[in-house]
Amino acid sequence: MSRKYSQLxxxxxxxxxxxxxxxxxxxxxxxxxxxxxxxxxxFGELVDPGALSIKVGVSPLCDTASPVYKAIMSVxxxxxxxxxxxxxxxxxxxKGKITAILNIKNDNGGFLIPHFLVELxxxxxxxxxxxxxxxxxxQSVDGVNEKLFPxxxxxxxxxxxxxxxxxxxxxxxxxxxxxxxxxxxxxxxxSAFLLFSLRQSLVLKRFFATPITRFYLILGExxxxxxxxxxxxxxxxxxxxxxFQFTLVNGLLTFLEMLLFSVFGLIIFMGxxxxxxxxxxxxSSIAPVANTITLPQILLCGxxxxxxxxxxxxxxxxxxLPLTYLVDGLRKIAFEGTxxxxxxxxxxxxxxxxxxxxxxxxxVFRWE
Numbered sequence: 001m002s003r004k005y006s007q008l009x010x011x012x013x014x015x016x017x018x019x020x021x022x023x024x025x026x027x028x029x030x031x032x033x034x035x036x037x038x039x040x041x042x043f044g045e046l047v048d049p050g051a052l053s054i055k056v057g058v059s060p061l062c063d064t065a066s067p068v069y070k071a072i073m074s075v076x077x078x079x080x081x082x083x084x085x086x087x088x089x090x091x092x093x094x095k096g097k098i099t100a101i102l103n104i105k106n107d108n109g110g111f112l113i114p115h116f117l118v119e120l121x122x123x124x125x126x127x128x129x130x131x132x133x134x135x136x137x138x139q140s141v142d143g144v145n146e147k148l149f150p151x152x153x154x155x156x157x158x159x160x161x162x163x164x165x166x167x168x169x170x171x172x173x174x175x176x177x178x179x180x181x182x183x184x185x186x187x188x189x190x191s192a193f194l195l196f197s198l199r200q201s202l203v204l205k206r207f208f209a210t211p212i213t214r215f216y217l218i219l220g221e222x223x224x225x226x227x228x229x230x231x232x233x234x235x236x237x238x239x240x241x242x243x244f245q246f247t248l249v250n251g252l253l254t255f256l257e258m259l260l261f262s263v264f265g266l267i268i269f270m271g272x273x274x275x276x277x278x279x280x281x282x283x284s285s286i287a288p289v290a291n292t293i294t295l296p297q298i299l300l301c302g303x304x305x306x307x308x309x310x311x312x313x314x315x316x317x318x319x320x321l322p323l324t325y326l327v328d329g330l331r332k333i334a335f336e337g338t339x340x341x342x343x344x345x346x347x348x349x350x351x352x353x354x355x356x357x358x359x360x361x362x363x364v365f366r367w368e
Contacts, residue, residue, distance in 0.1 A: 007216040014212075014220030015227070022190065022228050035185070036178040036232070040240055043174040043304075054129050054136070057081045057089035059103035059119075067147075068116045069104050071140035078136060096125030099133050114148075168335065171244040175236065176258075176330035177303035180323050182232055183262060186225060187269025188276070188294050192286050195221070195277035218361065222270055229266055233259055249337035257333050257340055264350040265326040271357030278364040297323040325349035 058080050063069060073080055081089070081098055092098045101121040108115040118137055122130050145152065237255060240246030248254040272293060280286050300307065300314070301323035307315055318324055329346035332338040340347055 005211045007212060010210070010212045011216040011220040011223065014217060015223035018194070018221055018224035019227050021194075022224065036182040036236055037239065039178050039181070040171070040175055040236060040244075043170065053077055053079050054133050055079045055081055055098040056133065057084055057092065057098045057101040059089075059101055060086065061103055061105075063104045063106055063116065066104050066106065066116050067114075067144050068118060068141060069102075071144050072102070072137055075136050075140065078133075093121065093123050094125060096123070099126040099129045166247060166249075166335070169245065169247070171240050171246045172335045173306075173331065174304075175240040175244075175246050176334060177327050179233065179236060179258075179262065179330060180265065180301070180327040181298065181303055182236070183229060183265045183326070184269050184294055184297060184323055186229060186232075187266055187271075188273045188290050189287075190225065191221065191270045191273025192276040192280075192290055193283075195274055196280065196283055196286060199277070200283070214362065218274065222267065225270060226263065226266060229262070230259065233262060247335045249335065254333055254337065258330055261329050261333060261340055261347075261350075262326070264354050265322065268322045268350070268353045268357045271354075271361040274361045275357075275364055297321055300324075302327055320349070322350065322353040325353070 054077055056078055058064065072078060080102075081092075084092065089098065089101050093101060099122065103119040103121070105117045105119065106114070107117045118141070120130075120133070120137075237246065237248075237258070241248060273290070276286060276289055276293075280289060300310075300318045301321050302318070303323075307318045307324070310318060325346045329340075329343055329350070332343055332346070333340070
């Protein structure tokens with residue numbers, strides 16, 4: 001008695017074979033795992049751009065024992081350059097390598113009350129940081145004045161209250177972007193090339209002769225990429241967590257929610273890859289078409305820098321792209337501890353793109 005054909009078993013068999021084939025493919029490993037890991041390591045080691053540093057050359061004649069000098073140097077973003085000659089400092093100033101040359105003189109003229117003259121030599125090459133340096137010096141002098149003359153009249157007093165909060169590190173911005181980059185490249189490029197190759201080699205035509213339906217064939221390919229991306233996802237998150245203290249607010253629960261949220265992105269990008277492979281007749285045309293779709297998303301979806309710096313009209317376009325929904329959602333889950341159901345914009349946006357991607361994929365899918 002013949003057994004009933006199992007579509008699900010056939011789908012799992014395709015998933016297993018495709019999964020093994022991806023690990024043997026240098027392209028899949030490089031774009032889906034190696035490149036994102038390299039980006040994480042490189043950007044994780046970079047100094048946080050929010051930690052501004054102002055390099056100030058200190059003149060050999062500067063009174064470094066004065067309270068004004070000590071107050072200025074107590075500001076953590078001021079970096080004194082004390083190992084340079086006057087000629088070297090002048091050259092560095094002209095090239096914009098330092099913001100100014102500082103010289104503090106005691107000019108109290110023998111009076112009991114100390115008084116100092118703060119001289120700054122600067123150039124047009126460092127004009128962007130000069131106002132901030134002048135503000136720091138003014139605040140430092142005001143602080144010294146308040147210590148020496150606490151009874152002086154003041155029109156106002158500043159009170160600062162600090163509340164506890166998590167430190168937002170650069171890796172908290174970079175790693176979710178690289179997870180999105182990995183899903184995008186694996187979904188679009190890997191799926192497009194693989195499906196085109198199967199069609200060209202008539203493997204899909206042989207599948208057509210079997211009882212398996214196109215839905216279960218696509219499901220098998222989806223599962224293989226899902227397993228592959230889970231491996232990459234675990235490697236990248238653990239790398240960021242243990243090496244660069246990537247924030248996972250709720251620990252394992254946050255990790256699982258990020259993984260679940262990423263599945264929607266993978267389905268969307270795989271669908272795009274399937275559509276490309278179905279409408280392109282020439283293998284040499286796949287890469288240009290795929291790049292036309294992926295490159296704008298890489299540049300516009302906040303993978304490497306925030307989209308808030310773009311013009312308002314461009315931000316409106318960026319916010320409806322699927323990669324933007326994915327990366328924004330991953331950042332909210334990881335750092336803010338937001339659950340998937342608590343961010344309707346990102347969740348509904350990905351769901352809409354997932355439905356569109358699935359419908360178009362099934363409509364345009366060709367066996368040969």
